[in-house]
Amino acid sequence: MISTRCAACKYLRKRCDTDCIFSPYFPSNDPLKFACVHKIFGASNVGKMLKQLPVHHRAEAANSLCFEAQSRIQDPVYGCTGIISLLQQQIYNAQKQLAIARAEIALNAHQAHLQGGSQFQQIEASSSFNNVAAEPLHVDQSFFDPPWLF
Amino acid sequence: MGGNSPCASCKLLRRRCAKDCIFAPYFPSDDPHKFAIVHKELPIQERCDAVSSLVYEANARVRDPVYGCVGAISYLQNQVSQLQMQLAVAQTEILCIQMQQEPALPTQQIDPDEKSLLLHSNFNNLPQYLNFASSSNVIQDPLKRESLWT
Numbered sequence: 412m413i414s415t416r417c418a419a420c421k422y423l424r425k426r427c428d429t430d431c432i433f434s435p436y437f438p439s440n441d442p443l444k445f446a447c448v449h450k451i452f453g454a455s456n457v458g459k460m461l462k463q464l465p466v467h468h469r470a471e472a473a474n475s476l477c478f479e480a481q482s483r484i485q486d487p488v489y490g491c492t493g494i495i496s497l498l499q500q501q502i503y504n505a506q507k508q509l510a511i512a513r514a515e516i517a518l519n520a521h522q523a524h525l526q527g528g529s530q531f532q533q534i535e536a537s538s539s540f541n542n543v544a545a546e547p548l549h550v551d552q553s554f555f556d557p558p559w560l561f
Numbered sequence: 562m563g564g565n566s567p568c569a570s571c572k573l574l575r576r577r578c579a580k581d582c583i584f585a586p587y588f589p590s591d592d593p594h595k596f597a598i599v600h601k602e603l604p605i606q607e608r609c610d611a612v613s614s615l616v617y618e619a620n621a622r623v624r625d626p627v628y629g630c631v632g633a634i635s636y637l638q639n640q641v642s643q644l645q646m647q648l649a650v651a652q653t654e655i656l657c658i659q660m661q662q663e664p665a666l667p668t669q670q671i672d673p674d675e676k677s678l679l680l681h682s683n684f685n686n687l688p689q690y691l692n693f694a695s696s697s698n699v700i701q702d703p704l705k706r707e708s709l710w711t
Contacts, residue, residue, distance in 0.1 A: 475631040501641050
């Protein structure tokens with residue numbers, strides 16, 4: 412007889428009811444997914460979290476919990492916050508590079524203007540300079556800055 | 562897997578390491594420290610950071626029960642992508658200006674198709690951590706929400 416238990420009920424060695432909270436999100440063909448969330452959060456906590464959510468949000472919640480659990484297993488000290496720090500650093504570097512590039516464009520435009528009006532007009536006409544000079548993307552850093560990082 | 566030594570997790574927990582042990586691929590027998598860390602045996606100096614990161618993740622999950630801090634990762638990934646796009650545009654503009662100012666080269670406009678190629682070639686290959694929709698409640702009002710640490 413082919414087992415129809417979900418990965419959670421298989422792992423916990425219990426009967427998988429028709430209304431099992433885990434079965435839609437932890438299929439039997441992916442046992443590691445449940446093993447990770449159970450190790451980090453505990454099956455009971457995962458079940459409670461899923462039950463508190465509307466049904467149409469549970470799949471995404473299960474996947475995000477799995478991602479967090481895997482991140483924590485790979486990096487037991489920082490987990491997902493390590494990834495957040497890395498992305499913050501990438502944003503900082505990209506903003507710095509963008510500021511340098513825009514300053515160089517402004518300098519080139521100014522030099523061209525000083526050398527002669529015709530060259531400056533040519534640059535303006537051929538490039539999307541106005542788009543480049545747009546306001547930089549605002550990234551609110553304070554929300555993401557844990558005090559122990561950077 | 563006959564004859565192979567048990568994985569680090571089964572060694573520490575003193576249990577039989579099955580052929581299909583789900584932890585075996587991640588905790589090889591020759592690296593007991595890796596599992597020891599996951600099994601709550603962190604060095605004292607790392608425990609403080611680990612607790613802080615756990616609190617951070619827990620708070621993020623309270624604010625956004627569906628995505629938690631994974632929503633923040635998705636949001637930051639988008640920011641990085643947008644900044645990289647702006648940076649590529651700016652660097653392409655610099656290249657255009659330099660080529661137009663170069664006296665030795667023929668004075669011809671850059672073909673839009675060539676510009677597009679330049680744009681795409683400037684993209685760095687960023688690791689994509691996940692593809693969650695960035696509809697997290699955690700960052701919908703970044704300017705209004707107080708820091709997690711207040």
